[in-house]
Amino acid sequence: MGRRQVFSRGSRFAGLTVALVAVALGTGPDAAQAMAATHTTTAGAAQQSCTHERVAGAGAAYGWPLKPFHRQHPVRGYFGDPRIGHGEDGTVSRSFHFGVDVSGRDGTPVYATGTGTVRAKKRSVAIHLDNGLTFAYWHIVPTVSTGQRVVAYRTVIGHIARGWGHVHFAEWRGGSYVNPLRPGAMGPYSDRTCPAATRLSFERGGESLEADALAGSFDVVVEAADAPALSAAAPWFQLPVTPAVVRWRIVDEHGGVVVPWRAHYDVRQVLPRVDYHAVYAQGTTQNHPDAPGLYRFQLARNFVARSLHSGAYAVQVVLVDSRGNRTHSAWPFGIAA
Numbered sequence: 001m002g003r004r005q006v007f008s009r010g011s012r013f014a015g016l017t018v019a020l021v022a023v024a025l026g027t028g029p030d031a032a033q034a035m036a037a038t039h040t041t042t043a044g045a046a047q048q049s050c051t052h053e054r055v056a057g058a059g060a061a062y063g064w065p066l067k068p069f070h071r072q073h074p075v076r077g078y079f080g081d082p083r084i085g086h087g088e089d090g091t092v093s094r095s096f097h098f099g100v101d102v103s104g105r106d107g108t109p110v111y112a113t114g115t116g117t118v119r120a121k122k123r124s125v126a127i128h129l130d131n132g133l134t135f136a137y138w139h140i141v142p143t144v145s146t147g148q149r150v151v152a153y154r155t156v157i158g159h160i161a162r163g164w165g166h167v168h169f170a171e172w173r174g175g176s177y178v179n180p181l182r183p184g185a186m187g188p189y190s191d192r193t194c195p196a197a198t199r200l201s202f203e204r205g206g207e208s209l210e211a212d213a214l215a216g217s218f219d220v221v222v223e224a225a226d227a228p229a230l231s232a233a234a235p236w237f238q239l240p241v242t243p244a245v246v247r248w249r250i251v252d253e254h255g256g257v258v259v260p261w262r263a264h265y266d267v268r269q270v271l272p273r274v275d276y277h278a279v280y281a282q283g284t285t286q287n288h289p290d291a292p293g294l295y296r297f298q299l300a301r302n303f304v305a306r307s308l309h310s311g312a313y314a315v316q317v318v319l320v321d322s323r324g325n326r327t328h329s330a331w332p333f334g335i336a337a
């Protein structure tokens, strides 16, 4: 038995026009009502429904780097979010966010969350843990020096640097960064918010095409976001983060599968092994104060219309977060003869 949520259009969600209406799907008399709500389709939008999957092994291995260590803190940047940097020479760098941004006021003490030996830099501290892992804390003014021993939840390793309003926490394990919010890592962490797909478009050269009679070749882009489990304070209040998983497939009008499920994006454990541009489409932006980011996932590039017979189809999109909140949506389109 799970819980189910239904999306309806109209209210503000992290700057996007999607609202969540939570409906408990039980075995009681409410169940029929909930089921009815689930089948409500709203004009102009794909129907979306959210289910909550049980995620195994959700107990935390280590706490938060800010006090209180064993209570959940707002995270305003998720693992895998787009990070777009502008160099002084005009260059633009785009990458996947390799940790999580834990909100805290400038000057807040940041504690070791593992016991080990420090390597300190100007604005970051890495702790090489006795168990072989590495924890790293960025945008802090260190109060420890390289070679120093630190003790979990006892040693203050630095303070959040002025102007940053968060500590970027990263975990390095076996040669790659891993998602600190995966079950069994940093916690306690629970998340009841559902990711949402806000728009799916068929595009050519960045221009949106009419979906009902596609021909030639086209790109398929879905705009998707998740609300943070706990929102940070203004100016980061309710700014969106990325879902942990984006999957899609194409079905025909009879529900027959013509393009099987493809895992476009999955950062539940590690970052994508493909290039940034293979994941995010042009027009993707990251959060800025009071300005929500736009996460455009490039599901297909130069999809050839002729690979399908003329007729009616739908792109089905599944979004999942790191705690198993799973949203399904369907987006109709047509292939011209």
Ligand SMILES: [Zn+2]
Pocket: 077, 097, 099, 100, 101, 167, 168, 169
């Ligand atoms: Zn960060």
